Amino acid sequence: MPALERLEQESFSASDYPLSRANFLYHIKRENPLFLAYEEGWVLGYALGLLRPKSLRLYSLAVGIEYRHQGVGKRLLEGVMEEAMRLGKKEVTLEVRESNQRARILYEKAGFELWKRLEGYYPDGEAGVRLRKALS
């Protein structure tokens, strides 16, 4: 839990509403899928999914600053998609800030496509984009 809190602090600003310990516990209790990337006991990153009847919504994804650009985010995303397929979901969806180029490149390389632009989606007024990837 301290490792997840640290990841939130270094990955998101206050206007992104970083997840608190209570938020993580809420999702774990409800069995929403939480993926951890770890090495020798260190948590490198995580992805949190929300289960919908026909889809999995990728709710949050973060990799520790010192572990970025090494394929950890890509591997977490693959894990999310594998789990969604295993559960028989038809698609994976997510929302991301329009300006978050790093994350958008990662998602586009994984086959996500623009679904909707969300004007003023974030509390600071920035637009978001909703992306989706159909699973076969």
Ligand SMILES: CC(C)(COP(=O)(O)OP(=O)(O)OC[C@H]1O[C@@H](n2cnc3c(N)ncnc32)[C@H](O)[C@@H]1OP(=O)(O)O)[C@@H](O)C(=O)NCCC(=O)NCCS
């Ligand atoms: C977005 C994030 C999860 C990516 O994690 P990561 O482990 O660095 O990503 P990877 O190393 O797996 O990179 C995967 C792809 O993303 C792209 N990418 C990663 N870092 C990049 C950078 N600095 N510039 C451009 N593209 C980049 C590359 O295309 C890379 O593919 P490649 O290695 O085949 O070229 C990480 O930067 C992060 O935690 N950011 C802060 C939180 C955040 O924005 N989360 C997403 C919110 S929706």
